[in-house]
Amino acid sequence: MRVDGRTNNELRKVHIETNFLKHPEGSVLITVGDTRVICTASIEERVPPFMRGSGKGWISAEYSMLPRATEQRNIRESSKGKVSGRTMEIQRLIGRALRAVVDLEAIGERTVWIDCDVIQADGGTRTASITGAFVAMAIALDRVQREKELPAFPVTSFLAATSVGVVKDHGVVLDLNYIEDSQAEVDMNVVMTGAGEFVELQGTGEEATFSMKDLQSLLESAQIGLKELFDIQATALGEIADKISK
Amino acid sequence: MRVDGRTNNELRKVHIETNFLKHPEGSVLITVGDTRVICTASIEERVPPFMRGSGKGWISAEYSMLPRATEQRNIRESSKGKVSGRTMEIQRLIGRALRAVVDLEAIGERTVWIDCDVIQADGGTRTASITGAFVAMAIALDRVQREKELPAFPVTSFLAATSVGVVKDHGVVLDLNYIEDSQAEVDMNVVMTGAGEFVELQGTGEEATFSMKDLQSLLESAQIGLKELFDIQATALGEIADKISK
């Protein structure tokens, strides 16, 4: 049994509270075990310079942690005057993943700004961010569709993310919490569409390596978790979910 | 009647949820109307270089807003690579105010890090931050007292803050929301102890001025609000409140 009593292929308890904030076009508070992330989607009626005149939209993501989201307080990146490599890597991942399931031409020359702010961290903050941000983005784009009378819903598929890993004495486990994550020999983040296609696959041996066979076990475990996450997203989205092909 | 139906000397609805987060030594979610701030207090077992060897502790505050706490999305200060003048001014104010009601010698060579992160903004974020941060700090210092067996509780008095202002057609009003704040001719933040002593008084004519008589009316209104806030803080603190002289 795992440190928090779960079986190897069991997700932590996941909850998605929609419309958590008043101002953003879309917002959720996603809770995955003790990891909690505020995800918002904001619509801006223009695109970055490199996209201007293309007729297409853009999705850009930012990620941050409150200083005391973690066991030890972290220095704010605004105080340090620069954003860490880890933050940049996560921001790029979230944006790239969401763009894979949106028809950018259909949204027109608009930017969807995704903000993922971790208020409490216990492992899996980047995958929770993607899973939550997808819901916030769908809510915001539903509003854009209605207000701007877009002919079709620009979200082409569900999208969720989870982590899997190889942990000593346990083998392959799903949805690692912080303790498991810090002991894992292999750590893999899987971002998948509702149709079962991969969008991102990032596997890392932590001063260790993994074989082709390990890879297969990891991907099978991830698929079990992702199916559950698609259902939780659909429930949170209510009627909007019907507009997205699974 | 005011834009949200309040009378001139009426606070917005205030709620303080304690122990909102898992990791910090003290944390609250304070809600003042539509303004919501996560305030945490973190204990660090050392002081900044300029205090080392003094035998005294220190209290340092940081303040930030989520990008979409506001009607329009703001660029993150970490992305800009520098903290704005407004943020620095607020951070300095929060730290200074809290230090006025703590016996720094009694806490020993420790730093209390205060983090105020505004997740939703509708006016009065700096005063809500002070009011909430006081509660988070008291919870954290209670824990320090118990764990480190401090002889006395280092918090010497209650402390809360509110805003008052002169708004056209309404005169002096208490606890301005965002709409009122942007129309106010005079804007004043009052930080007061439970004993009715001032800690900070910051009054500003917004392209306008105010007389000695205006000042008196403003301070009277502030006192009405502050008394209510002390009661709300005491309720939130429960038994810890009994350790602080009112």
Added chain:
Amino acid sequence: MRVDGRTNNELRKVHIETNFLKHPEGSVLITVGDTRVICTASIEERVPPFMRGSGKGWISAEYSMLPRATEQRNIRESSKGKVSGRTMEIQRLIGRALRAVVDLEAIGERTVWIDCDVIQADGGTRTASITGAFVAMAIALDRVQREKELPAFPVTSFLAATSVGVVKDHGVVLDLNYIEDSQAEVDMNVVMTGAGEFVELQGTGEEATFSMKDLQSLLESAQIGLKELFDIQATALGEIADKISK
């Protein structure tokens, strides 16, 4: 008697030398005791982006100290690569205060850049900056009025600033020098118009608090000093002073 022989309600010796520099449209060297500040006012024929098309002007202030204005040499903010919170707070205060006595519509789409550079510091640098900057600004705007044939003089009132404080064994004192400032229990900066209206009031208990009665004594003392400062400004401005209602 105070450390430098003054009585409690006595200003230090104040002198304002106008047209101290050759290039700026307005410039003064203000001396308040041992505090000396070069204040310049520069006219730019455009406004910041957020004001464009408004038909109104803007006043923006910057403040700095020479590294060796103080007892100990300070590291330049340009070397550190960032402006301190204290500097930003002062810059914002100076700009806000001056804007309160200028008819921004009357100056048209122009910016008045105020630069206050402290060449020698002995307490009260921010209040000396405001008092001196007012004179530099009036000189510069007089020139704008003449050259651009503005129908009316855009300065609506005199403006000066001083500090008051509560110092142990002395009670309420006016115009604190550095030694007094570092020992003060309460420190208050008062910015007032020639008509006796407040523009800014910033009172701070330095690890101390102050009562309503203290506040009244402090404000009375400030008014004594401010009246004198208005006279000194008027003398320095000569004929230009006649264009400003007192």
Added chain:
Amino acid sequence: MRVDGRTNNELRKVHIETNFLKHPEGSVLITVGDTRVICTASIEERVPPFMRGSGKGWISAEYSMLPRATEQRNIRESSKGKVSGRTMEIQRLIGRALRAVVDLEAIGERTVWIDCDVIQADGGTRTASITGAFVAMAIALDRVQREKELPAFPVTSFLAATSVGVVKDHGVVLDLNYIEDSQAEVDMNVVMTGAGEFVELQGTGEEATFSMKDLQSLLESAQIGLKELFDIQATALGEIADKISK
């Protein structure tokens, strides 16, 4: 046939010139088609603060491009004053990959600084950097072993990297050049040990997705290329290669 005449599973021409520079403990110029990277390994006789006293060493990597390594000139990151997210992501990847095949305890409290400077870019700069950096590092650690009389050679396995992708009309291809890379629907970087174990797997759908079957084809193609790269590394290393288990 591919744009440069290669078959789908054919690497570009690879050459590794060892001891390219005079000063570094290890250095190579690696050429992969038109991509050319100078990789150096520098030994520092201490570790970063977070490793001090651990008895273990560290490997840290930096990556940069000359401004005119590319078709269009890029602004230097030193001129911009910050390192881009892409650069940080690559630096972290190189360091993490190399650490997987080094016994950090065996090197003692030393840091190996890896610098990968791309002088000419035509796709695959990060994988060429890893492949080249491995050789530079092995040369440097061979020298450390001899000079400091380390009991065992701290490099535990060969390590190389290549890219594979899905390109329209071609299907799965090995070692993408810039034109292919910019047209690829799926792009995957594979870092593998000489023993055939994965160290990193980073697959990304570029506004597209990929199936489990695609994944298998991609990994098979990568393995073909990596085997060749291990041979080229071994030839370049000469006698040092015999100290590393394949």
Added chain:
Amino acid sequence: MRVDGRTNNELRKVHIETNFLKHPEGSVLITVGDTRVICTASIEERVPPFMRGSGKGWISAEYSMLPRATEQRNIRESSKGKVSGRTMEIQRLIGRALRAVVDLEAIGERTVWIDCDVIQADGGTRTASITGAFVAMAIALDRVQREKELPAFPVTSFLAATSVGVVKDHGVVLDLNYIEDSQAEVDMNVVMTGAGEFVELQGTGEEATFSMKDLQSLLESAQIGLKELFDIQATALGEIADKISK
């Protein structure tokens, strides 16, 4: 005749006011025509890290301009967040020049911080800075010698600087003002000791070139001006001048 009525080998009017500021160990206000620079010398009882334990002292210089020292207002380098190339070049020049006439061993492990702040600019600010800084430094080191009882005066020679140039229709001229400087074809700064030895020679063709013969004429003119400057420095230094060999 030149634009301001001087002959070709005539300096502008030079004045050096010593002890211009209260706090620094040495300070002057140097006036060269309309160029005015505050030069201070501050003693710090330690050296930079790279000099520690060497038994020798160090001299470090910083240079800045008030924003409105010039015809057009300049943006502060502290606001820009970085120091310009021009500023750095001048700072390095001033420090290097002064170190040439100081026995660094004789001052012990101390740093002399030189600050040159241009309050009014009309050409030749860097040479006025060197000439003024030399006097401020000599005053400060005289004080160190007396207070710390140094056996010998550590200043080994006088040091001054001036500019010469080739200006169309005038030929070689001495001590260029701003108008001349902006029209000069060749611009040369000469730093020389009281013994007539060069310390720095920086000649630049401004989109032009100069011959060996031009060089000789330029250096002759510079020597005429520098002799005068040594006399003005000696007068300003009074008795301290007697301690320095000419």
Added chain:
Amino acid sequence: MRVDGRTNNELRKVHIETNFLKHPEGSVLITVGDTRVICTASIEERVPPFMRGSGKGWISAEYSMLPRATEQRNIRESSKGKVSGRTMEIQRLIGRALRAVVDLEAIGERTVWIDCDVIQADGGTRTASITGAFVAMAIALDRVQREKELPAFPVTSFLAATSVGVVKDHGVVLDLNYIEDSQAEVDMNVVMTGAGEFVELQGTGEEATFSMKDLQSLLESAQIGLKELFDIQATALGEIADKISK
């Protein structure tokens, strides 16, 4: 005899490999003894803001060193987040020198970006950069002339640079390597045109001084070296050399 066996007026072995890189309009690898610099010239079809509408072109230079170009590894300026004073000084020197031999009107509103990246350093990197950059620039402008059908070749003269110095026990020496440079009492960089006119002359006493007679010896030695460098440049440029007057 000198440390590397040369006579006093002997250059190190110089080699210029043209078209070293694929993408830039002009590129060379210049080797001067053990100093090796990649110099590229890139054409941009616009000028910096301050030149727009002038009808003239601009030449801008950047200089950098690989971290391990030197005996000890240097921290990258991109990691430090700012460019050092030394780098800025060199960049400004290279750009200024090249602009002296180009008819900026003839190139039209274009910028030539010069990048000098030192891959191996053994003294004289700035002079090698100028000498190499001249060749890269001539190649790039030859291409511009042909492609844009410029009426005349915009390069008006050859340009090269070398260093001379006074080294103890050797006297005046030409083309100092790193060991000589670090022991030199006087160090002078001379930039000259093919017609024997000076463009830049920068002589510095390193905690030492130099006389008029020293200056003459230094300049004679420099001229010997520069003549050789012009020949090497001409050979490298081939037919392009015929378009430049010597």
